[in-house]
Amino acid sequence: MDREEKEKWIDKLLVxxxxxxxNYGHGVKAITFNFSENIELDEHFxxxxxxxxISFENFSxxxxxxxxxxxxxxxxxxxGRYDWLQLTESGQGVAISSLKQDKSLSELGxxxxxxxxxxxxxxxxxxxxxxxxxMLINLVEQIEKSDATDDEKKQAKSxxxxxxxxxxxxxxxxxxxxxxxxxxxx
Amino acid sequence: MAAEKELKLKCLFCFxxxxxxxxxNYQPQPGEMIQCSNCGKLNDYDSLMRVVEKESDDFIQKxxxxxxxxxxxxxxxxxxF
Numbered sequence: 463m464d465r466e467e468k469e470k471w472i473d474k475l476l477v478x479x480x481x482x483x484x485n486y487g488h489g490v491k492a493i494t495f496n497f498s499e500n501i502e503l504d505e506h507f508x509x510x511x512x513x514x515x516i517s518f519e520n521f522s523x524x525x526x527x528x529x530x531x532x533x534x535x536x537x538x539x540x541x542g543r544y545d546w547l548q549l550t551e552s553g554q555g556v557a558i559s560s561l562k563q564d565k566s567l568s569e570l571g572x573x574x575x576x577x578x579x580x581x582x583x584x585x586x587x588x589x590x591x592x593x594x595x596x597m598l599i600n601l602v603e604q605i606e607k608s609d610a611t612d613d614e615k616k617q618a619k620s621x622x623x624x625x626x627x628x629x630x631x632x633x634x635x636x637x638x639x640x641x642x643x644x645x646x647x648x
Numbered sequence: 649m650a651a652e653k654e655l656k657l658k659c660l661f662c663f664x665x666x667x668x669x670x671x672x673n674y675q676p677q678p679g680e681m682i683q684c685s686n687c688g689k690l691n692d693y694d695s696l697m698r699v700v701e702k703e704s705d706d707f708i709q710k711x712x713x714x715x716x717x718x719x720x721x722x723x724x725x726x727x728x729f
Contacts, residue, residue: 551701555695555699556661562690
């Protein structure tokens with residue numbers, strides 16, 4: 463089991479324990495868990511394993527991490543290796559945060575990109591619009607409309623042209639530079 | 649008897665105390681998720697507060713026990729002949 467997988471199992475285990483706590487309607491201290499392997503089928507390891515099949519060896523690794531991070535604690539000593547366990551406030555917090563995190567991700571819904579053809583640089587995003595052309599055309603219009611002298615306007619536009627023709631800008635904007643310059647009348 | 653302890657909200661995943669907030673005096677609302685600036689994970693603000701409340705309860709209990717022990721020791725000493 464790699465690290466990422468372990469983190470996922472930690473979330474699953476804590477969510478399972480938190481659900482049990484929620485089902486009883488008491489605080490975290492009121493519920494004790496028995497995750498011992500060789501015990502009656504109605505005990506917690508088997509209940510957890512029903513919906514989340516995992517070997518006891520892997521489960522032990524996950525549970526040990528939970529104990530060391532203080533997501534889970536022993537409420538009493540004795541009994542089996544994973545008997546008398548309680549979810550802690552931190553463990554409950556991780557469970558709730560993970561559930562809310564999953565929920566906010568699913569609320570985002572599917573992002574449909576469709577077919578993307580790009581010869582140059584492309585920006586892919588959700589609900590964002592890349593419109594450099596319009597922005598620059600608007601900028602030239604604003605320069606034209608301004609109260610500056612003709613010389614100043616000419617100077618501003620030539621600086622803009624120099625910016626667009628700079629090799630770095632050209633690399634970023636690709637073929638769009640020519641189109642932008644033509645549209646702006648530069 | 650005066651004991652002080654500063655308690656900070658700690659990321660539930662990486663235990664960092666740094667969070668991404670709009671400004672220094674920002675007060676998160678109940679139910680809000682706040683992002684850890686170290687691991688980037690979202691933390692449920694209510695849960696973070698519950699953890700801090702538990703820590704403060706534990707601290708107060710520990711200090712109270714310490715105080716009771718001090719009183720007991722002083723009483724034992726003063727009653728000794």
